[in-house]
Structure formats: structure tokens, C-alpha cells
Amino acid sequence: MRVWVLLAGLLTALASHAEVAYVSNEKSDTLTLIDMDSLKVIDTIDVGMRPRGIIFSHDYKYLYICASESDAVQVMDLATHQIIHNLPSGEDPEQFALHPNNRHLYIANEDSAVVTVVDTVDRSVIAQIDVGIEPEGMAVSPDGKWVINTSETTNMLHWIDTQTHELVDNTLVDQRPRHVEFSKSGDKVWASAEIGGTVDIIDTVSRQLLKKISFKIPGVHRDKIQPVGIKLTDDGKYAFVALGPANHVAVIDANTYEVLDYLLVGRRVWQLAFAKEQSLLLTTNGVSGDVSVIDVDDLKVIKTVKVGRYPWGVVVKP
């Protein structure tokens, strides 16, 4: 036992630093930090009002935080955990995506039906693009050519050309699209429709629907199955979909699109993030105020970590 502890200590010391998950708590205006080795909360940091979408800069120097009710995207220096400045974000930012150039941030402004493009270096607004009612989900294609925004009441994916910042095409999906995710190669887009209860897989080139996935959980009424967050494994094996008030995460074969399993997590599961080289998957559970940890190899929930009120977003710093 003693040897094991010593060894574990040595390994921790040898690692340059441990992985840390950052969770935004929508109703307590904080971030909760979870150490991914011990799966314990190590810090809670006050941020702006109603933090929702959070992402890292690609070099992990900064964390960008959509503080929706402060009408700001805050920039946190990850070395000091201080908010160093705000970006001009437009009204009510909810979700955003960072271009592979590590510079242009695409922000969905839910109240004003626009996508704002911000240069994070100059801290200036480069463009605003009119989209549908209640823009929400955002994603940039891996090659940086496309930005997709979903609009919740217009029920479309809006395709924005990153060269011209023009809206080029729209793909109609089911009711209340919440989240979009590109496959690793960028050939496909996965989009969840919360009220429609479906996930659409769309071909990036033709922008046409390839497959519509529906869900069925025994004992859960179909209206309560409300897909939101999506994550795809890099090996192309699995897609995970958070099913909101159904309190389950669906495991999907990313090749056959067959639903393999439903994992019971906390209440109103919202967003997802991988950790530990995709061997773990974290889920934010809004109503129960916790984070479930899923073992991706065993497809089992191994732990629940209590965080703040209404955890919304989660990202993991390697």
C-alpha cells in the first residue's frame, strides 16, 4: 500500500501537470475546477453572470467564457485564473467556436439573431452575420472553411463561409436545434434537435441529410428525450449524445449510426467533454448540479462529482 502511494505520488510529480476540467455553473456565476486524477473539486472561481459556453484557446493560454447576462465574453488567463479582459461579444452570448487560426471567435448572440465574429487579438468585431431566431450552437470545420450556427426557433443550420463571412446556405432540421459537432475529418456534421428529439447527420459537401437518429428509452416518455450536447471520439468509433431531461447519454456507433446503449447520468444532462485522451467522458447535469464521469472503454458511469448550481459547459485542459 505504502509503495503504491509513493509510486502514485512519484507519477503525479513526474507528470508536468494534471488534467483539469473547467465547468461553468450557470446559476452560481462560477467555474468549478475538477482534478482529473483524483476526480475531486480543487477550486471554484467567480466569473461573470450566467456563464454558459466555455472554450480554451488552442494553445491553452486562455479560457473564453460566455457570460450571457453580463453580455460579455470574458477572457481568463489560465496561468493566473484572472479575468484579464472582456471581448466585444454582442448581446447575450451563449455558445461560440474558435477558428483553427486561434484568433477568430464566432459567437452566437441569442437575443439579437446574429453571429458576431470577434478578433481575439485586436479585441474588435470583424463582422456580424444575420441568422435565424435564437442562434445557439456553433462549430467551425476542422479545415476552418465553414462555420455552422444553429437557430432554435428557425430550426436551421446556417452555413457561414469564413472567407467572406457570408451566410451561404441553410439546412432545415427538426425543432430547436441546440448543438453541432463536426466529425474529426470534417466530412460530416452532427446536429441535435432538442424538442424534435432527433440527431441529424449531414454531409458537409452536399449539405444534405445522411441519417436521422431517434432515441427510445424504456420508461421514459419520448417527449422527455431532448438531445443537446454531442461528442465524437477521434477514432471514429462512438458518438455520445446528452439527452437532457431523459437523464441519459446515448452511445451511438459512429459508423452504422445504431444506438448501442443509454447510460444513466444526473438530471437534465446538458454538455459533454472528453478527458484523459478520450478514455473518460464528462457530462454536466443541470438540475442535479453535478458532473458524471463515464468510462469510455467500459461505457459505464464511474463517478459523480458535485459542482455549482446548474452546470452548463465543460472543457478539459490536458
Add this chain to the structure above:
Amino acid sequence: MLWPALARSEALNIDIIYVQQSSNDSAQPLLLKKTPVNVTLAGAELAIKDSNTTGRFLQHHYKLSGIVADNEQQLVSELTARLNGQPAILLTDVSATTLKVVADLALSNGSVIINAGNADNSLRLSQCRGGLLHTLASRAMLTDALAQFFMARRWREWFLISGESAEDKAFAASVERSAKRFGAKIVERKEWSFDTDLRRSAQREVPLFTQGDDYDVVLVADESDLFGNYVPNNTWLPRPVAGTHGLTPKTWHWVLEQWGATQLQNRFYEQFGREMLDKDYAAWLAVRSISEAVTRTASNNPKVLYNYLISSNFELAAFKGRKLSFRPWNGQLRQPIPLVHPQGLTSLSPQEGYLHPSTDLDTLGFDKPEARCDMAYE
């Protein structure tokens, strides 16, 4: 080609005729309480704006034009001239009798009508017909929503007070139906017929009026708003008050903020400078339903739209936490019903545990075996 989407879709104009019978209600219970002049219409206008934002991507252009009159004859003659024998999309806020006349006129030429202003039960029970849809909750849905909540709280004995107007009596009858349906008992039923000015005498009159053996809750049926405001906190026994006053079932209310509702409430408030009322929401639902049908069918033909709306393919996200759809047996939009008091949300029906073979939403209002209508519209 910068807009490949446009190449795929054809430009469409969708004109919606808004038909409103302005109320000539002479009763003025509270002098300072004013109904906004644009109630119902405002919700339709917001939905037109929302739909045009969506329509812009598809070249679908939505337009609203109104026919407003207080008298039925004038309303119908103006509508006849406007329709000129052509099918149209109508959004109505009129009395039940006028709605029947409007339906006779418009449905004979292939129009679709969405009723956003009338909660009358007969329109969902025996007067339902192909081409006619309802987005405002029926009285039966409202009183069932309340009844389920009472049964969940085990408040089974009800004291019912009804006003004298036809609407008050209709609400009271709906309460009686709900009591029977969910196993509650109306232990006392009284009609309010006082003509005193309650602003001065409420504290004396109401406790005496509500004397009784025992009851769990007092139910008020006062759609005319003549005495209901004086009942809460003033009953003989210390009991909750519900119905048209106190704890109230609503199609919509400004206190709703879950399920993204804040977005809609904010948009409404910014445009009109007031709270969104239930008829505003019903009109918003009506136009959004039309717009959703146009988007999915790429048609502006009223019959095509109706048949899509009444089908199981139609679903609408409408800030109530789940998808809404129309009941194919009477054209009523199924939806959860919030139970509110003036400053807050108390509960949302259907209550947990009320089950139904297809959807628990159908535990509110008239179910398939009850409705006696042919909804086909070819």
C-alpha cells in the same frame, strides 16, 4: 451561386387574415385595470416577424392584415368581401357564435382557420370541424390542469362560486366536468349575484358568502372579473382560492421563464412594452404553426397546410419544454398548462402520474372518444 438554398425553394407569399371581434363588454370591475388594445394581435405580429426571419432564408414572405369590428354582421360582411370566394388563412379572436358563422363562410371555400381567442368547450367537442384548429387552451384543458394539481395535493372537496354571465357559467360547468373526471367532489355550489360595490364591502361579504361545513379549496368562476379578486385571503375557512382568480390555469403567463421562454418574453416585451398574455401567445402559436407548415411543405395552400398541421408529422417547439401538436380528433393544440398566481408559477400540468396511452398531454381536455367531429378536410 451565393445562395444555393434559394435555388431549391420557390418564393411564396403567405397572407394571414386576422379577424377580431372587439369586445363591447360594459362591465368595468376595476377601473384601473385595462386590457391592452392590441391583445392577441400583438402575438400574431411578433410571430410574423419571427417567421419572416426564418422565411428570409427560404424566400417565404409572411404578411398580416386585419378585419376588426365589434358587431358580427359587419365582421362577416367585411370578411366575405375580403375572401371573395378564395381560400385564405384566418386567425381569429371572436365569440363562439361568430366563429361558427366565420367557419361556415370560410371553410366552404377551402380556407384554414386557427382560433387563438376562444376557449369555448363546444368548439372542441361538437362544433369542431375539418379546417378549424385551436391554439388557445380550451376551458376543459384549464380546469383539468387545475383538477390534476388539486388531486395531487389531495384537495378533493371543492366549494364552487360562479358568476352570472354565460362565460362564468361555462367555466363553472367545466370545473364540474373536471371534478367528475378526476374524482373530486363539489361540496357546495353558489352563484354570486350581489350587485354591491365590493371595493368597499369585500371584507364583510365574502367570508359570510363562503361559510360552509368544510372544503379543501374554493373555486371561482368569474371570467367577467366582477368579484373574483376579492375572494383570495378572504374566505370563511382559511383555504386556497383557484379558478379564474387566485391560482389560475393559463395557456401562457409572463412568469414563465423555463425552457428558453425568457427569449420569447423578452422579444415580446421589447416590441410591445408590456407582458405577453395568453391570447398573445395563442396567436403567436397560430402564426408559428402556419409558418412551420409552410416551411415543411413549401406550400401556401390552406388545405395543404391544414392537412400537414393535423398530421402526426407536425411538431412545434414553443417554450413549454416539449413539442406541441394538434389533436386529430378536434384540432386542439395539445400543450402543458401552467398554474400561476399573479407573481409566480406554482405548477405545470399534466401532473406526474396522470398517464395516457399516447401522450400524457391528452389527459388535459377532451380525449378522442369524447369529441364528435369529422376533421377530414379534402
